[in-house]
Amino acid sequence: MNIAPALRLRTGDLAPALVLPLLALAALPTMSFSTWLTFTIAGIAMGMMLFLMASGLTLIFGLMDVLNFAHGAFVTLGAYVAVSVMAGLAGWSAADSWSLNLAALLVALAAAIVASGAAGLIFERLIIRRVYGAHLRQILVTVGGLIVAEQLMVALWGANPLPLPKPASFRGSIVLGDVSIEKYRVIALVLGLAVYVALHLVLNRTRIGLLVRAGVENREMVEALGYRIRRLFIGVFVAGTALAGMGGVMWGLYQELVTRAIGADMTVLVFIILIIGGLGSVGGCFVGALLVGLLTNYVGFLAPKLALASNILLMAAILLWRPRGLFPVAKE
Amino acid sequence: MRDGRERWRRRLDTLLSGDRPGGVLLDGLLLAVLVGLALTPFLFPGTRSVAVAARICIFVVLAASYDVMLGYTGIVSFAHTMFFGIGAYGVAIALTRLGVGWAAVLLGTGAGVALAVVLAAAIGLLSLRVRAIFFSMITLAVASLAQLLATQLRDITGGEDGLTFSVPQVLTPGFRLIEGTVLGVRVDGRLVTYYLIFAVSLALFLLMLRIVNSPFGRVLQAIRENAFRAEALGYRTVVYRTLAGALSAAMAALAGALMALLLRYNGPAATLSFDVMVDILLMVVIGGMGTLYGPVVGAVVLVMAEYYLQPAMVTIAGALVGWPLLPALFDPDRWLLWLGLLFVLIVYFFPSGIVGKLRELRSG
Numbered sequence: 001m002n003i004a005p006a007l008r009l010r011t012g013d014l015a016p017a018l019v020l021p022l023l024a025l026a027a028l029p030t031m032s033f034s035t036w037l038t039f040t041i042a043g044i045a046m047g048m049m050l051f052l053m054a055s056g057l058t059l060i061f062g063l064m065d066v067l068n069f070a071h072g073a074f075v076t077l078g079a080y081v082a083v084s085v086m087a088g089l090a091g092w093s094a095a096d097s098w099s100l101n102l103a104a105l106l107v108a109l110a111a112a113i114v115a116s117g118a119a120g121l122i123f124e125r126l127i128i129r130r131v132y133g134a135h136l137r138q139i140l141v142t143v144g145g146l147i148v149a150e151q152l153m154v155a156l157w158g159a160n161p162l163p164l165p166k167p168a169s170f171r172g173s174i175v176l177g178d179v180s181i182e183k184y185r186v187i188a189l190v191l192g193l194a195v196y197v198a199l200h201l202v203l204n205r206t207r208i209g210l211l212v213r214a215g216v217e218n219r220e221m222v223e224a225l226g227y228r229i230r231r232l233f234i235g236v237f238v239a240g241t242a243l244a245g246m247g248g249v250m251w252g253l254y255q256e257l258v259t260r261a262i263g264a265d266m267t268v269l270v271f272i273i274l275i276i277g278g279l280g281s282v283g284g285c286f287v288g289a290l291l292v293g294l295l296t297n298y299v300g301f302l303a304p305k306l307a308l309a310s311n312i313l314l315m316a317a318i319l320l321w322r323p324r325g326l327f328p329v330a331k332e
Numbered sequence: 333m334r335d336g337r338e339r340w341r342r343r344l345d346t347l348l349s350g351d352r353p354g355g356v357l358l359d360g361l362l363l364a365v366l367v368g369l370a371l372t373p374f375l376f377p378g379t380r381s382v383a384v385a386a387r388i389c390i391f392v393v394l395a396a397s398y399d400v401m402l403g404y405t406g407i408v409s410f411a412h413t414m415f416f417g418i419g420a421y422g423v424a425i426a427l428t429r430l431g432v433g434w435a436a437v438l439l440g441t442g443a444g445v446a447l448a449v450v451l452a453a454a455i456g457l458l459s460l461r462v463r464a465i466f467f468s469m470i471t472l473a474v475a476s477l478a479q480l481l482a483t484q485l486r487d488i489t490g491g492e493d494g495l496t497f498s499v500p501q502v503l504t505p506g507f508r509l510i511e512g513t514v515l516g517v518r519v520d521g522r523l524v525t526y527y528l529i530f531a532v533s534l535a536l537f538l539l540m541l542r543i544v545n546s547p548f549g550r551v552l553q554a555i556r557e558n559a560f561r562a563e564a565l566g567y568r569t570v571v572y573r574t575l576a577g578a579l580s581a582a583m584a585a586l587a588g589a590l591m592a593l594l595l596r597y598n599g600p601a602a603t604l605s606f607d608v609m610v611d612i613l614l615m616v617v618i619g620g621m622g623t624l625y626g627p628v629v630g631a632v633v634l635v636m637a638e639y640y641l642q643p644a645m646v647t648i649a650g651a652l653v654g655w656p657l658l659p660a661l662f663d664p665d666r667w668l669l670w671l672g673l674l675f676v677l678i679v680y681f682f683p684s685g686i687v688g689k690l691r692e693l694r695s696g
Contacts, residue, residue: 067465067468067469069468127676130680135464135465136402136406136408137679137683139408139465139468140408140613140617140675140679141676141679141680143610143613143675144672144673144675144676144679145672145676146672147610147668147669147671147672147675148669148672148673148676150668151666151668151669151672152669154665154666155657155660155661155663155666155669156657156660159665264606265476267472268472268473268476271469271470271472271473272473274469275466275469275470279465305484308476308477308480309477309481311473312473312474312477315470315473316458319458319459319461319466320458323461323462324462
């Protein structure tokens with residue numbers, strides 16, 4: 001098996017790559033074109049936010065075979081940090097100036113990255129380090145860690161949902177003809193794409209990226225060549241949790257309300273994305289996130305109560321067709 | 333004399349399917365639990381203690397059925413509360429729609445168990461084909477869907493408020509089986525309800541003990557130890573794991589039906605919430621995975637702690653007023669924080685739980 005770059009979809013097998021455009025096309029006859037375009041853009045933007053949360057988890061799993069059930073806690077942490085930062089920068093956030101609004105968002109993102117990354121480092125050292133290789137205990141211990149982390153956050157920020165208003169100039173929509181696009185979704189789209197491109201470049205153009213990709217393919221071989229994959233893994237774990245924190249900020253601002261369940265709710269969607277895309281594959285994760293984002297928006301318009309059910313049905317259908325997901329990683 | 337004792341021993345072995353708790357300490361502990369539960373209404377009269385005991389019985393079944401999957405088969409499910417809730421909603425909906433009567437109770441229970449088995453089999457066949465970890469992820473997703481549906485389908489489930497219903501007259505508090513009292517205790521509907529729950533729970537527990545000690549149970553354990561090898565020996569691991577999941581789901585649904593009869597109410601928070609799932613996980617892990625006696629000990633410890641220890645946190649929090657952050661950590665609402673810490677520590681340092689420790693004491 002040739003070494004497929006983690007982010008590039010393997011060519012020669014086009015069927016899985018066609019799922020995404022097919023889904024978008026299938027939704028077209030059910031609504032008018034302008035509505036469809038609105039929801040498609042909204043869905044892609046939501047997919048980008050989901051990708052932020054899911055990409056770290058899939059890399060962590062791909063590299064070390066660790067499935068972190070507490071990933072959602074880092075999403076929640078990011079969102080709560082954003083609440084505190086935005087409250088501190090209320091002046092910037094409420095000002096009628098693009099640049100100040102953007103600065104507030106960037107400070108919140110940076111703070112969330114630092115906080116979630118640091119928490120991720122502590123979590124890896126305290127919780128995960130001892131259970132490498134034992135799936136059952138990993139699941140149990142990370143669930144225990146999730147409970148503790150969630151409760152600690154409630155002790156710090158209180159049990160009540162906290163408001164997290166969007167910065168002033170990110171509210172409202174841009175209207176082009178019949179198509180209306182929420183401004184905030186555009187920002188999410190840009191940020192998600194930027195992260196995707198950055199991940200792509202790091203993984204495919206740097207030495208560290210090469211090692212990570214090689215580690216996903218064959219951990220023992222990388223270790224045998226003298227690289228300390230544990231240390232590499234800690235880096236990936238911290239980066240993954242920092243990305244989750246970013247996702248938490250973006251999602252919290254989108255909802256404008258932060259509850260302690262925000263991460264747990266997203267974990268369900270993130271797991272669906274990982275299973276659809278193929279555990280361990282970043283490219284698959286990207287496609288999976290877009291699929292879930294689009295489907296949630298289409299179904300949310302057509303039959304709002306069925307949004308989550310439709311995602312689970314999509315996952316079931318894909319599992320029946322490809323038991324390992326759309327883009328399974330090459331190893332095993 | 334010797335013969336008599338031998339005969340009793342054999343009878344006990346038949347009853348326990350040859351799976352004795354092991355060790356004087358553990359035997360004594362479990363005997364105390366059994367006698368305590370059997371005689372609760374007489375030893376500790378009062379509505380509260382009987383309610384606690386009934387809850388313990390139900391959670392013994394629920395946690396033991398979870399252990400069939402976690403401890404014996406080695407797969408982690410997060411949908412156990414969903415099956416628990418399906419059983420409870422089965423009884424609740426049947427008693428609301430079909431009118432009060434035992435036929436409705438049986439029909440609701442049957443429908444609940446059937447739905448639970450079908451769902452568990454579908455999830456198992458779909459997710460266990462590739463790797464066991466998919467099962468955990470998918471059960472999490474399906475369980476949150478179930479929770480969402482239960483709150484959204486207001487016409488059927490009563491939504492967030494749940495369903496309050498009447499139970500057959502024999503089980504109502506106003507009912508008197510006999511006039512007067514027995515040993516100072518009124519023989520009313522509450523007592524009947526308690527002994528119904530106790531008897532059904534005991535029977536279900538012994539049935540599960542029978543199943544895990546059967547050849548089928550041995551195959552499950554073999555799969556837990558080495559799935560690849562079990563497959564190589566010719567056992568279809570997917571089929572066995574799925575069967576274990578379906579069996580466990582059926583037991584959870586039965587426990588749910590008992591819960592509905594006890595509470596005369598069912599709603600998302602009572603049976604479906606993630607808090608209940610955490611309780612189950614804690615019971616199995618604290619008591620000891622991989623032996624059905626573990627969940628018994630775990631259920632007793634956790635339910636008692638919830639009822640009697642949790643209030644103690646109010647006192648601690650009160651004593652710490654003035655310190656930064658500490659009162660918030662000891663707030664009674666932070667109960668889960670301490671349970672979570674305990675959970676992590678036990679998984680690290682005592683993976684075999686209380687029962688495992690007691691058994692070690694005996695052998696070492």
